[in-house]
Amino acid sequence: MPATARALGRGGGACRLLVTRSMQGSLVGLSEVRHHPGWKHWQHLTADAPPFLGPEFFTLAAPLSPGKDPVVAAAWDGDTMVGALPLVHDHHCLRALRCDHSPGYDYCGSPDGVDAIWRVLRSEPGWSQLILTRVPTASPLATRLPALAAADGCPSLIRREHAHLYLELAGFEDRLPTRFRANLQRCERKAGDVALERIPVPDRAAFDDALAIEAMAWKRAAGTSIDADPRVAHLYRALVMLVGRRGQGALYFLRAGGRRVATLVAVEDRHTLYALKIGYDPSAAKLSPGHLLIWKVAADAAARGLHDVDFVGRDDDWKYRWTDRGREQLTVVIYRDNARGLAHYAMSALVRPHLPETMRDSLRSPLPRHCQRADIIGAHTLVGRIRGRLDRGLGIKSGLIRVIKPPPAREHLGEPSAFAAGAWVRVKPAEALRATLDSRDRTRGLLFTEAQWKTAGRVHRVTRQVRRLRDDHGRFRPVSRTVLLEGVDCAGEGPAPEGCGRHCPMMYRDEWLEPAEAPHRDPPCARHLRHARVRDLDEILAGLDLHGRRDGLTFMPEMRAYVGKRFAIANQLTTVFEYDRWITTRAPIYILAGLHCTGAVVGDRGPCDRGCALMWHEDWLQVDP
Structure with a gap:
């Protein structure tokens, strides 16, 4: 056993070491490596690699990674x-140690070191899947590791991910589309x-300026x-x-007319500048300003002898204005040869590809799937569930009536609203609203709820027209001249719960609204919201009935x-409000910002324009602490 590896042990249990031929493998906690000679070795291994593959970046990223106990x-x-491969434990998985802000991931070190690392991982209990996300195609993690696993009876899958677009700097201006280059020159003259x-x-003031600019457009x-x-x-x-102290990166600003109008956080190695975060006023x-900044940064990088600019992250449309060249990325998943691992492999590789398109990559069973509107997620007793179902009715009588006397045929879709999606409207004042309501506070059958009175006189943007929906009894019906408004749902604004507690958008009849101008609004204040990452599909499926x-909630x-x-x-x-009373949910349920049901689940019976907020079981998410 190497002296360094012995020193990293913690009571004999924190460091797992296995000797394979001339090399040894060890699995050590990240926090322990930082304080021992192995840290210097790791830094040496990554001296010529991109800065985000160095030990310091992995240490910074660990608190944001979707797991615990980084090793x-x-x-x-x-x-x-x-050789070094940073990983993190996540339930029954070992994952690449990365977060949403990691530009890339790879193994650094001798290719032969992968053999020793695989042997020590093979001896590590407690994991059924090894998931390495977004590694380069030429990485030994993609070319060598799966073969080692296969030799030990552990199957693997390799998925292609979207490529990282990059711009070759040699003569890049001459390769830009003529019109795009002319627009850049025109914007420069205009600025x-x-x-x-x-x-x-950068000092603190400069970095604070960068944060403020980066958040200005829409991100805040x-x-x-x-x-x-x-x-x-x-x-x-x-x-x-x-990275600045090491000459491996910088904070960039574009100045126009003497003020900073765009910013970029970038790191670099000897060949490539990696554009991590960009923002503009x-x-x-x-x-x-964003394109002007990229233009100037690329010219500066070329003058300093770099070879290319890597637009890390998603392949957004604006990046294709600069280049269509990309570096392919892969996700490598190795399944352990135990019951759990092989079951995941069988589902992913053998069963799912042969399912019909409507069932593929969704649920493990071919049973019909329903929307969450019908889910009972409260912690009811069995007696309470039976009583509640009987109180609501079994639908036998109404079903027989519909068979004996079918309802008259109706149009599939209701009449469109006078207000298009994106239009600004004002909810009429209270007195004007009352003039549109009948004795039961309804207009054309739709109730104007207590929660909606708080919106009287306010200006909102229309998010969607409602022309067909699934009602609370599970029947589909056309709806005419009705819309949903941005930010208005059944939960109300106060601490006391209203509606059913599920934060579904409220519907507004055209009669309740009038056209309005877009309001002048100050920039939104920074809100330190908690975030959550949606877990991998295999993990979610493993917990479904x-x-x-899961606990009554449909995925x-x-x-x-x-x-x-x-x-x-x-x-x-x-x-939630179920069976005419408020009751605690069986498990914590989360609503994620901006995620609403599209109605696709109802298939040919739809569309359903209700736009209900999607509900997420706590086991489907990795919630930030």
């Missing part, structure tokens, strides 16, 4: 670390005095700006200071589109 799987040649400001080691309102989470702000602040949007539910097929993504938490439900 380093290391390969040793004698007393020298020759006047344009200058690039590059600050390798969405809760995704850097300053929305103190831990994220700490990551970027510490990273910029660290929306008041200067007509100048295309045969009806596709709808469309929810799989949000797997692996991070969202702000809008609300947490602990009580």
